[in-house]
Amino acid sequence: MAERLTREDAAYVARLARIQLSEEELERYAEQLADVLEHAAAVAALDTEGVHPTSHPLPLRNVLRRDEVWPCLDRAVVLAEAPAAEDGRFRVPRILGEPL
Amino acid sequence: MTSGPASLLSAQVRAGERSAVEVVERHLDAVARIDPELHAFVTVLNDGAVAAAAAVDTVVAAGRDPGPLAGVPVAVKDNMCTRGVRTTCSSRILEHWHPPYDATVVERLTAAGAVVIGKTNLDEFAMGSSTENSAFGPTRNPHDPSRVPGGSSGGSAAAVAAGLAPIGLGSDTGGSIRQPAALCGVVGMKPTYGTVSRYGLVAFASSLDQIGPFARTVSDAALLFDVIGGHDPMDSTSLDRPAPRTATVVGDGVDGCRVGVVRELYEDAEPAVRAAVSAAAEALAGAGAVIEECSIPEVRHALPAYYLLAPAEASSNLARYDGVRYGLRVDAPDVESMNAATRAAGFGAEVTRRVMLGTYALSAGYYDAYYGQAQKVRTLIIDAFRRTYEQVDALLGATTPTTAFAIGDRVQDPWAMYLSDVFSVPSNLSGDPAISVPFGSDDAGLPIGVQVLAPALGEPMVVRVGAVLEAAAPPLGQPRLADRALLGGSSEPS
Numbered sequence: 001m002a003e004r005l006t007r008e009d010a011a012y013v014a015r016l017a018r019i020q021l022s023e024e025e026l027e028r029y030a031e032q033l034a035d036v037l038e039h040a041a042a043v044a045a046l047d048t049e050g051v052h053p054t055s056h057p058l059p060l061r062n063v064l065r066r067d068e069v070w071p072c073l074d075r076a077v078v079l080a081e082a083p084a085a086e087d088g089r090f091r092v093p094r095i096l097g098e099p100l
Numbered sequence: 101m102t103s104g105p106a107s108l109l110s111a112q113v114r115a116g117e118r119s120a121v122e123v124v125e126r127h128l129d130a131v132a133r134i135d136p137e138l139h140a141f142v143t144v145l146n147d148g149a150v151a152a153a154a155a156v157d158t159v160v161a162a163g164r165d166p167g168p169l170a171g172v173p174v175a176v177k178d179n180m181c182t183r184g185v186r187t188t189c190s191s192r193i194l195e196h197w198h199p200p201y202d203a204t205v206v207e208r209l210t211a212a213g214a215v216v217i218g219k220t221n222l223d224e225f226a227m228g229s230s231t232e233n234s235a236f237g238p239t240r241n242p243h244d245p246s247r248v249p250g251g252s253s254g255g256s257a258a259a260v261a262a263g264l265a266p267i268g269l270g271s272d273t274g275g276s277i278r279q280p281a282a283l284c285g286v287v288g289m290k291p292t293y294g295t296v297s298r299y300g301l302v303a304f305a306s307s308l309d310q311i312g313p314f315a316r317t318v319s320d321a322a323l324l325f326d327v328i329g330g331h332d333p334m335d336s337t338s339l340d341r342p343a344p345r346t347a348t349v350v351g352d353g354v355d356g357c358r359v360g361v362v363r364e365l366y367e368d369a370e371p372a373v374r375a376a377v378s379a380a381a382e383a384l385a386g387a388g389a390v391i392e393e394c395s396i397p398e399v400r401h402a403l404p405a406y407y408l409l410a411p412a413e414a415s416s417n418l419a420r421y422d423g424v425r426y427g428l429r430v431d432a433p434d435v436e437s438m439n440a441a442t443r444a445a446g447f448g449a450e451v452t453r454r455v456m457l458g459t460y461a462l463s464a465g466y467y468d469a470y471y472g473q474a475q476k477v478r479t480l481i482i483d484a485f486r487r488t489y490e491q492v493d494a495l496l497g498a499t500t501p502t503t504a505f506a507i508g509d510r511v512q513d514p515w516a517m518y519l520s521d522v523f524s525v526p527s528n529l530s531g532d533p534a535i536s537v538p539f540g541s542d543d544a545g546l547p548i549g550v551q552v553l554a555p556a557l558g559e560p561m562v563v564r565v566g567a568v569l570e571a572a573a574p575p576l577g578q579p580r581l582a583d584r585a586l587l588g589g590s591s592e593p594s
Contacts (some may be wrong), residue, residue: 009458017415017459018422019452020440032514033457036407037132037470039515043404044469053475054482056307057293057531063336067445077200082588083429090424094434 005034104320106172113171120153123401124215127173129582131264138581139239140259143177144218152215161238167212168303175268178219181300190234191224193421193428193446203300205328212327224448226304228252229520233450242579244453247504250280257284260314268314269322273304275524277312278536282499282549285538285576288314289319292556293531294339305413308528316496318566322346349560352568355388358492361513364399365497366522372542373498380550383572398484399526406525407569408461408474415458478529489555499536499549522528535562540574
């Protein structure tokens with residue numbers, strides 16, 4: 001079983017999840033996540049040799065529809081909900097630059 | 101068979117004895133008086149609801165039938181999309197979001213003549229068991245305003261319990277319909293996964309989420325399920341077959357049915373809850389059911405497995421809240437810091453915790469030990485239920501280990517909060533239907549719920565067993581925070 005989750009692990013996870021957290025928040029979440037993972041350890045210790053994982057309760061296959069044009073949402077209606085839009089597109093700040 | 105307030109109201113509106121506008125205005129008036137303290141609603145549709153009711157009355161006046169829920173007010177959990185009406189998920193990140201389309205369940209309600217009177221409070225993104233995780237403040241339990249209504253669908257449960265709406269919609273990912281139903285003393289059903297469309301339900305954990313009904317009677321819950329169920333091409337996980345019909349079989353009884361009482365679904369509950377399960381089993385035996393004690397040891401692994409699987413799916417689903425296409429944005433010089441600042445400002449503590457937990461469970465080096473292992477445990481639980489259902493038609497247990505707890509009691513201890521769901525998560529992992537029905541109260545007068553489970557598409561069985569329990573249940577006191585007239589005889593004009 002893995003070591004107890006640390007503040008550094010929490011910082012790494014927060015970065016992967018794109019959530020900006022303070023030092024104090026990282027400390028608190030590290031403690032709480034480590035506690036929850038201790039309960040999960042019971043599951044991790046079970047013998048599941050040869051058991052298939054279930055990702056979904058239904059025996060799903062790809063669901064396809066006929067390749068027909070359907071009405072879709074109007075672009076102006078969709079962009080009206082955007083925090084920023086320009087020339088019929090979503091507007092975002094600089095994408096290229098220093099890593100987070 | 102007792103019919104419920106929704107079917108009575110609908111019958112009166114269809115017969116032209118009462119107008120839908122009068123019914124809806126009467127409920128909106130109750131909301132205006134009681135909801136400032138109860139806080140079941142995030143948004144009340146005062147004008148929109150009256151306009152929708154007037155449209156129902158026009159149909160009646162023209163001699164046509166508006167449908168089985170004609171003029172019936174409905175409280176809809178605020179994680180289901182309503183076109184042009186803000187849909188917040190009780191989150192800052194969606195506080196001002198107005199969906200451009202209706203969820204399929206909302207379309208079906210409208211097509212059946214029902215009137216959405218408001219959007220109800222929830223734990224942010226449906227993550228929680230008390231409705232305390234709402235960014236807009238907690239909902240109170242109508243039976244004791246110092247206590248939680250349960251969650252995450254606490255707003256819909258409280259609204260129905262207080263008489264503010266005869267029926268409501270919730271979503272149940274790990275117990276979020278059944279647990280608040282139990283704590284508020286109303287009926288709540290989680291249908292079989294895939295029987296009710298999730299199109300327009302804001303996703304939390306897509307392999308577990310399922311929309312279902314709240315009502316004050318089992319027959320009203322069945323009526324509502326029959327309206328919202330059925331295949332929807334807009335949801336690729338929707339079962340491509342007709343949903344089971346329930347309203348016509350509610351009164352069929354349980355004579356000869358085999359019902360297993362599952363030790364793992366009650367033995368760790370507090371004494372009053374255990375006693376209610378025993379009394380419920382006796383009531384079923386008295387109605388002709390064959391009661392068998394049974395044990396499903398795998399059920400004990402459901403809660404820890406759930407708290408790996410649900411956060412993992414949530415961390416993926418909530419990646420969409422990035423400040424780009426809709427919802428909150430916190431400006432920053434580059435897109436990554438904009439994403440991170442937006443999510444920090446927009447997500448509350450529990451959502452942050454679950455996204456981090458899920459991200460961790462899915463991250464390189466931990467995937468097999470946590471997420472992959474939990475998926476295998478899910479298989480063990482499904483297989484165990486399947487073996488059990490070779491012997492019995494339905495299962496009985498408690499819905500929750502305790503009655504309603506005090507506001508603030510469990511917010512600092514996530515695992516103590518998660519334990520509220522210990523009896524409800526197994527049905528989400530298996531995908532099978534389950535109903536919670538009120539069955540008496542504890543010494544403090546707080547409602548107790550008992551739970552009936554059945555194999556996939558066994559909704560007819562859970563409502564039949566539920567109706568027998570409802571008829572045998574000890575009386576439950578009137579809620580302190582409620583419109584007594586609407587609860588007592590909502591068929592009577594005020």
